[in-house]
Amino acid sequence: MRLVITGAGGQVGGQLAGSLAALGDVIALDRRQCDFSRPEQLPSVIRELRPDVIVNAAAYTAVDEAEREEALAATVNGTAVGVIAEEARRADALLVHYSTDYVFDGHKGAPYTEADPPCPINAYGRSKLAGEAAIGEVGGRYLVLRTSWVYDARGRNFLRTVLRLLRERNELRIVADQIGAPTWAADIAQATAALIELAAQECTDGEFASGLFHLTASGATSWHGFAVAILEGATRPALLAAGRAPCLVPIASEDYPRPAARPKNSRLAGDRLHQRFGIALPCWKEGLSLCLEEMARRGTA
Ligand SMILES: NC(=O)c1ccc[n+]([C@@H]2O[C@H](COP(=O)([O-])OP(=O)(O)OC[C@H]3O[C@@H](n4cnc5c(N)ncnc54)[C@H](OP(=O)(O)O)[C@@H]3O)[C@@H](O)[C@H]2O)c1
Numbered sequence: 001m002r003l004v005i006t007g008a009g010g011q012v013g014g015q016l017a018g019s020l021a022a023l024g025d026v027i028a029l030d031r032r033q034c035d036f037s038r039p040e041q042l043p044s045v046i047r048e049l050r051p052d053v054i055v056n057a058a059a060y061t062a063v064d065e066a067e068r069e070e071a072l073a074a075t076v077n078g079t080a081v082g083v084i085a086e087e088a089r090r091a092d093a094l095l096v097h098y099s100t101d102y103v104f105d106g107h108k109g110a111p112y113t114e115a116d117p118p119c120p121i122n123a124y125g126r127s128k129l130a131g132e133a134a135i136g137e138v139g140g141r142y143l144v145l146r147t148s149w150v151y152d153a154r155g156r157n158f159l160r161t162v163l164r165l166l167r168e169r170n171e172l173r174i175v176a177d178q179i180g181a182p183t184w185a186a187d188i189a190q191a192t193a194a195l196i197e198l199a200a201q202e203c204t205d206g207e208f209a210s211g212l213f214h215l216t217a218s219g220a221t222s223w224h225g226f227a228v229a230i231l232e233g234a235t236r237p238a239l240l241a242a243g244r245a246p247c248l249v250p251i252a253s254e255d256y257p258r259p260a261a262r263p264k265n266s267r268l269a270g271d272r273l274h275q276r277f278g279i280a281l282p283c284w285k286e287g288l289s290l291c292l293e294e295m296a297r298r299g300t301a
Contacts, residue, residue: 001200002027004051006034006084007058011152012098015189016055023196024052031058036080037072046087053196054088055096056081063102063124064259070123078130082138089140094199096192101148101180101216103129106263111220113269114146114212122260132212141208143195145188145215145273148266149226151288152185153295158223159288162230166246176224176250180266181216184287191215191279198277211276214268217284224250229285234292 001024007013008028017028027049034045036058046054060066060076081097088095102125103118120126135142151157159182165172202208221229227248253262274280281287 001025001052002050003053003055003196004046004049005029006036006054006056007031010057010059010061011150011155011157011185012188013057014154015152015185016057016192019186019189019193020055020196023193027051034058036060036076039075039080039083042080042083043087046084046091051088051091051093053094053096054084055192055196056084057098059098060124060127063122063262066124066127067122067259070127073123073127074130077124077127078134081131082134085135085138085140085142088142089138093141094196094203095135095140095142096196097131097135097142097144098188099132099144099146100125100128101146101266101268102263103132103146104263104266106178106265108265111267111269112214112265114214114272121263124260140210141199141203142210143199144212145192145195146212146268147183147188148180148216148268149182150185150188151182151291153291153298153300155185158182158226159230159291162227163234166231166235169246170244171247171249172227173249173251173256174224174227175253175256176222177252178262178264178266179220179222181218181220181268182226182284182288183215183217183281184291186291187217187281187287188215191281194279195277211272213273213276214270215273215279215281216268216270217281217287218270219283219285220267221284222250224248226284226288229288230292233289234295
């Protein structure tokens with residue numbers, strides 16, 4: 001199998017190269033080799049590689065910046081994704097694509113299912129929804145996986161920001177009224193590898209059906225709860241030893257205004273994925289603890 005990863009320099013993309021290696025030949029493309037802001041250049045890049053599987057982890061993910069760069073976000077997350085879907089269909093390849101909890105407005109009082117109507121409240125969410133729609137319009141063989149609150153030992157994410165701020169400040173004010181599932185990029189990549197294997201078997205058996213699935217860690221917490229778990233799991237012993245006991249103050253979203261609105265409820269139900277493929281990610285606390293262990297081993301926690 002020839003597997004092409006786009007967005008290989010990102011959190012999920014970076015983990016995919018290792019996770020997919022056992023499935024076949026992996027070609028990992030970063031932004032320089034495959035630039036989604038220039039969709040017209042994508043067909044020649046993809047055609048030359050003749051992929052059996054394309055895993056698209058490239059995305060414009062700067063949620064606040066997207067408010068003033070909506071056209072660029074729409075090109076990268078919408079138009080270019082449609083082009084990649086066309087190329088996947090042309091090559092008769094399976095396309096695996098990631099989307100987001102931010103396609104929802106967060107007003108539902110329970111976890112969102114794939115059947116709930118999306119209603120994004122920010123430019124990033126609109127651009128990601130456009131990507132989902134483009135894939136659906138093109139058709140072909142695809143799996144769209146919506147995930148949430150992604151973090152990793154590297155990259156720009158909440159975990160690394162909190163670890164840095166805990167070293168610098170005695171008090172952090174963290175939003176406590178947005179709820180979701182922090183999801184480790186390594187868990188997403190591992191599940192993706194398992195899904196590709198299962199989908200390939202379904203294709204061989206003539207049973208494959210394209211679809212949209214929710215793929216997040218199990219359980220849920222707030223950003224404040226996530227920060228408390230980071231403090232407990234990583235830094236408290238070292239900080240206490242240094243005579244410091246930083247305080248994490250829960251605040252409301254309204255007390256931390258940002259350019260982009262965020263959904264209050266980001267919980268995604270994973271039942272559809274579990275029923276079809278038997279896959280469910282571990283609890284978010286487990287993923288966090290393993291990621292922190294890895295960071296400690298590398299000396300980056
Ligand atoms: N991060 C989250 O909290 C989150 C939540 C829900 C869903 N998701 C989705 O999960 C997927 C993976 O996200 P992630 O967390 O791995 O994001 P990430 O760490 O920000 O990685 C995104 C990658 O896309 C690349 N990229 C940005 N603009 C590009 C362009 N014009 N052309 C080609 N590549 C470009 C980035 O390149 P550079 O490295 O050069 O910047 C980066 O390597 C995305 O579809 C995202 O929408 C993420």
